[in-house]
Amino acid sequence: MIWIASFALVAAMLIAMRLTSRPGIAAPILAMIAIAAGIETYTDSAVIGLRPSLDAPMIFSATELKADPNGHYFAEADINGTSVAVMVDTGATGVALSYEDAEKVGLHPHGLDFDTPIATANGVVKAARVQLRRVEVDNVRVRDVEGLVLPDGAMRGSLLGMSFLSRLSSFKIENGVLYLRD
Numbered sequence: 001m002i003w004i005a006s007f008a009l010v011a012a013m014l015i016a017m018r019l020t021s022r023p024g025i026a027a028p029i030l031a032m033i034a035i036a037a038g039i040e041t042y043t044d045s046a047v048i049g050l051r052p053s054l055d056a057p058m059i060f061s062a063t064e065l066k067a068d069p070n071g072h073y074f075a076e077a078d079i080n081g082t083s084v085a086v087m088v089d090t091g092a093t094g095v096a097l098s099y100e101d102a103e104k105v106g107l108h109p110h111g112l113d114f115d116t117p118i119a120t121a122n123g124v125v126k127a128a129r130v131q132l133r134r135v136e137v138d139n140v141r142v143r144d145v146e147g148l149v150l151p152d153g154a155m156r157g158s159l160l161g162m163s164f165l166s167r168l169s170s171f172k173i174e175n176g177v178l179y180l181r182d
Contacts, residue, residue, distance in 0.1 A: 060169060061139035062181040073178045077160055078136040080105045084158055088137075088178060092161025093118075095135060095147040096127070101158045102149040105132075109149050118148060125154045135164050140182045142167045 065073045065088060073088040082105045084097070096118075102109040112128035127148040135145045137160070146163040165171050170181045 060181050061141065062179065063138035063140050065137075065178040065180070067176045067178070071176075075137045075160070077158075078134070080107075080133050082106070086137075086158045086160040088165070089159045089161050090165060092159045094161045094163035095132060095145055096155065096159040096161060097130075097147060097149050098155045098158050099150060099152040102130070107149060109152075112149055114149075114151055116148065118150075120150075120155065122154070125151060127151070127154075135160070137180060140168065140180045142182065 065075050067073055075086055075088060076083050077086045078084075079095075079097070079101075084101050084105060086095075097105070097107070099109050102112075107130055109128065112130065114126045114128045116127045116129055117124050118127045127150050130147045130149055132145040132147045133143065135142050135147075142164055145167065165180075168180055168182050170179070172179050
């Protein structure tokens with residue numbers, strides 16, 4: 001930093017004034033102080049160019065999903081490393097996986113505790129709460145997403161709901177296109 005270099009220069013001048021009567025001692029001390037100040041100033045200015053600025057743009061991933069003729073948005077989501085067909089549903093509280101899709105992504109639904117009552121279009125069922133390591137649509141990725149696994153036969157297909165969507169930096173629907181941005 002500049003203030004360190006200034007301090008070193010002042011210190012060197014004070015030492016030089018005291019040791020001028022002994023040039024053999026003063027010269028090496030002054031040289032070491034000057035070198036240290038120069039290294040500090042060089043290091044600081046070299047690093048400044050590499051430091052991220054608050055004004056630096058952040059890198060986002062985004063994707064667009066077009067509505068089908070019925071106005072629904074479908075996508076292939078990568079859930080825990082496995083591709084799953086999902087319908088994006090802003091009315092769903094969470095990511096809701098069918099029993100079959102839960103098996104597909106390695107959640108072993110036969111060993112889950114189905115103790116969470118949820119309302120579905122077909123009535124109330126008990127689902128199992130799970131934590132999904134990663135949910136990704138195209139390059140839009142969210143880690144550690146809360147999800148639900150529905151019992152066998154309770155639902156065909158899976159839903160990508162608000163436990164995923166609310167963790168994005170933005171999502172919007174405009175002219176039949178759903179925009180997702182992480």
